[in-house]
Amino acid sequence: MSKPTTKTPEESKPRNESYGAFVKRQFYKKRLGVLSVYFISFLVFIAVFSDFLANEKPIVAKYHGSVIFPIVKQYGVSLGITSFEKEMALASWKELQYDWAIFPPVAYSPETTDKNIFSLQERKPSANHYFGTDDIGRDVLSGIIHGSRYALAIGLVAMSIALTIGIVLGLLAGFYGGKIDILISRLIEIVITFPTFFLIITIVAMVQQGSIWLIMGLIGFTNWTSIARFVRGEVLRVRGLDFVTAATALGYSQPRVIFRHVLPNAIAPVLVSAAFGIAGAILTESALSFLGFGVPPTVVTWGSVLFRARSSSASWWLAVYPGVMIFLTVSAYNLIGDALRDATDPRLRN
Numbered sequence: 001m002s003k004p005t006t007k008t009p010e011e012s013k014p015r016n017e018s019y020g021a022f023v024k025r026q027f028y029k030k031r032l033g034v035l036s037v038y039f040i041s042f043l044v045f046i047a048v049f050s051d052f053l054a055n056e057k058p059i060v061a062k063y064h065g066s067v068i069f070p071i072v073k074q075y076g077v078s079l080g081i082t083s084f085e086k087e088m089a090l091a092s093w094k095e096l097q098y099d100w101a102i103f104p105p106v107a108y109s110p111e112t113t114d115k116n117i118f119s120l121q122e123r124k125p126s127a128n129h130y131f132g133t134d135d136i137g138r139d140v141l142s143g144i145i146h147g148s149r150y151a152l153a154i155g156l157v158a159m160s161i162a163l164t165i166g167i168v169l170g171l172l173a174g175f176y177g178g179k180i181d182i183l184i185s186r187l188i189e190i191v192i193t194f195p196t197f198f199l200i201i202t203i204v205a206m207v208q209q210g211s212i213w214l215i216m217g218l219i220g221f222t223n224w225t226s227i228a229r230f231v232r233g234e235v236l237r238v239r240g241l242d243f244v245t246a247a248t249a250l251g252y253s254q255p256r257v258i259f260r261h262v263l264p265n266a267i268a269p270v271l272v273s274a275a276f277g278i279a280g281a282i283l284t285e286s287a288l289s290f291l292g293f294g295v296p297p298t299v300v301t302w303g304s305v306l307f308r309a310r311s312s313s314a315s316w317w318l319a320v321y322p323g324v325m326i327f328l329t330v331s332a333y334n335l336i337g338d339a340l341r342d343a344t345d346p347r348l349r350n
Helices: 019-027 031-048 085-089 140-176 178-193 196-206 212-221 225-239 242-249 254-265 268-291 302-310 317-343
Strands: 060-063 066-068 100-102
Touching (some): 140 178, 140 254, 140 268, 140 302, 140 317, 178 225, 196 212, 225 254, 242 254
């Protein structure tokens, strides 16, 4: 009677498994990477519904016999809402005499200042302000919830700019070679020599009124070099493979060869670099805001909340809570990058 044989994971996998299915299967083996994806998804949920989680306006209320949706109204959605001239003229939405109202879990906007707070003791975390307030009475938890929008937007927009520039220049350098490759390679070397962080500080300091879009653009335009080098190296490898030679021999146009055959087979390492780049962009914006060179004072980000901690060393909550969020978010993107790097490793595939 023969003994049952156990197959290794590589032997038991489907022989006709596509590369995408292989990468997905390998990625799910990395538990920290999967947990990081869930955390980022949760962060996206908070960013999308931040107005419904932290806002001084009620989600829904009955006022003078009419049912109103104040938060929905600010998006320009009409649901039979009555005029808000009187409501908007008031100093606080809580001063209205509602028949009934349902407020968000955190009944403060990031710009709302609590005028009843005067001392350091009153600014500490309490039942009214779960994460405490800053030096001017703004709720920290509300700032963290709404700041998640800027954290995700900065990472995604900045890396979208860097990916666009890096992929285009890397494709041109790797596919055409010759003088084009030399010119782009020299450009990459020149940009790498600039101290990126100090360059951003210099440009932001020269602009009288900075903006969050300026920060995104500067981070994107100064972080494309590593992506271009990755793409160039992969295109040089893929360009000499048989399927590219066959596509060229069949008379396909160069744009079709580049975008249908070369780029899809050279893009995998770029995804890994993009995950690390998003983490770096969030960290860069936080550092800029902490130093006072980031977003305008009216924009609340995690870094700007950290900046408030500089003026009051006793307000530990201003450093701990946004610092923990920055640490968790950056770590999550780095863990996703590590998992993608391992999942796309061709040495793991037969």
